[in-house]
Amino acid sequence: MDSITNKYLWRVEGGVILDSFPEKLDSIHVKWNSTGDTIGKICLHVENECTISNELCKLVKLRKITYREDFLSSKIQIIPNPNDGNFRMTVDQDNKLKNIQLFDEEGKEVKIKYHNTASFSYQVAIMNKVFGVYFLKLTTGQGIFYKKIIIKS
Numbered sequence: 001m002d003s004i005t006n007k008y009l010w011r012v013e014g015g016v017i018l019d020s021f022p023e024k025l026d027s028i029h030v031k032w033n034s035t036g037d038t039i040g041k042i043c044l045h046v047e048n049e050c051t052i053s054n055e056l057c058k059l060v061k062l063r064k065i066t067y068r069e070d071f072l073s074s075k076i077q078i079i080p081n082p083n084d085g086n087f088r089m090t091v092d093q094d095n096k097l098k099n100i101q102l103f104d105e106e107g108k109e110v111k112i113k114y115h116n117t118a119s120f121s122y123q124v125a126i127m128n129k130v131f132g133v134y135f136l137k138l139t140t141g142q143g144i145f146y147k148k149i150i151i152k153s
């Protein structure tokens with residue numbers, strides 16, 4: 001039995017697709033034109049030999065990262081990254097950690113276990129891990145920060 005090959009037809013408003021041959025990719029990287037607070041848009045429909053999907057679009061809120069946010073985010077480290085789903089996270093003493101959550105690329109929360117191993121260090125394990133890119137949401141006394149984590153074999 002032959003497998004069906006999908007063709008991904010992407011459309012971006014307010015940015016440029018960075019990937020070569022995006023029609024072969026089910027996810028893309030975009031460089032946004034704006035550096036300030038604005039809205040971008042990503043649309044996709046999928047074609048194959050059997051069908052053509054309706055176009056689905058998502059508005060993307062683009063927010064300028066301030067120097068302070070960038071500075072505070074740099075005080076949170078993931079070691080190692082990429083990793084196998086088990087990693088250590090260190091937080092600067094000024095960023096009192098209140099909560100840790102993990103989300104996959106689709107925005108679905110992923111179960112994790114974590115425990116404090118030292119005053120500003122945590123051991124984190126991703127439950128039911130699948131290879132890919134995840135986003136760690138860290139709620140601290142200084143605000144909410146996101147760190148990208150890559151899980152590989």
